[in-house]
Amino acid sequence: MSTNPPLLPLGIEVPFSEIEVTLGSLDDGKRAPGRSLTATIVVVGPHARLAEAAQAVEQLTDVGVRAILISDGDNPAPSVRVLDHAVALEGLRPDYLNNAVAALRLSSLPMLVWWRGGSPDVLDGLADLADRLVFDVEDPAAVWSRAKTLSERTATSDLRWTKLTRWRALMAQFFDLPEVRDAARSFNRIAIEGADLPAARLYAGWLASSLEWTSTVAIDVRARPGGASIESIEFGDGDQALTLSLGASGRCVETTARVQGRVAASRVGYLGDQGLAALIGEELRIRSRDHAFERAVAAAQGVV
Numbered sequence: 101m102s103t104n105p106p107l108l109p110l111g112i113e114v115p116f117s118e119i120e121v122t123l124g125s126l127d128d129g130k131r132a133p134g135r136s137l138t139a140t141i142v143v144v145g146p147h148a149r150l151a152e153a154a155q156a157v158e159q160l161t162d163v164g165v166r167a168i169l170i171s172d173g174d175n176p177a178p179s180v181r182v183l184d185h186a187v188a189l190e191g192l193r194p195d196y197l198n199n200a201v202a203a204l205r206l207s208s209l210p211m212l213v214w215w216r217g218g219s220p221d222v223l224d225g226l227a228d229l230a231d232r233l234v235f236d237v238e239d240p241a242a243v244w245s246r247a248k249t250l251s252e253r254t255a256t257s258d259l260r261w262t263k264l265t266r267w268r269a270l271m272a273q274f275f276d277l278p279e280v281r282d283a284a285r286s287f288n289r290i291a292i293e294g295a296d297l298p299a300a301r302l303y304a305g306w307l308a309s310s311l312e313w314t315s316t317v318a319i320d321v322r323a324r325p326g327g328a329s330i331e332s333i334e335f336g337d338g339d340q341a342l343t344l345s346l347g348a349s350g351r352c353v354e355t356t357a358r359v360q361g362r363v364a365a366s367r368v369g370y371l372g373d374q375g376l377a378a379l380i381g382e383e384l385r386i387r388s389r390d391h392a393f394e395r396a397v398a399a400a401q402g403v404v
Contacts, residue, residue: 107151111188144216145216174191212383231255248398265372282359290334305403332346342356
């Protein structure tokens, strides 16, 4: 018997066959007039990584989603709890995962799978069911190696990619300046520092694939344990550089373009909410396939 605290501690424990009936009774009169569910979000992973995801999903109630939380285990008939529009299956055997998801999703609405860990072997089946598959694992090597194949089945992304959205936008804005575009032809090095090396590699992969780098560009990824995911990015040739640096508050990024012997641009940009609820909420709003991510993750696997 599991000693883990329940994912939905206030939920009602029910048999699997009674989930829909119980959800219907809990919903009675709780939603505002005219409000309806808009999507299903399925969160899969080890119990330890689902607890914080459950808290994040709880903050998305105003978005109108059905949340299905599934922790991996070895039980074909795991404990089931329901609460409002959420269902938790704790300790489900992986080979039962697809059947459970197919039975519980709202088939007429989009479905996002938030992958927080487990055997990558089940991803093919989940990709066939999902409209969007979002990776969110500590070591993404195994899932990134499958990204190309999975992207042919469904739209794929990664929460690291979502966290990098503002960093990418701030770098791209430099290239609105003609002098930056001209100077960038000579840039031959990018240095990225941060605590999350996969995020740094993904950023380098994005820039490499966007600018169609050749092997003449050196990529220097440095770990800064205990810091933020990304602390600083510098792209240049020694004399000229585009620099992004995390501000002291951790909420802003200071940007400077130093080209042709002068500062061509300098500004401070807001990073936005980097919490789990905000990040997965952004992913819920996206429906289309993200080719930029696919190219970036392919290029990132060659960054050491």
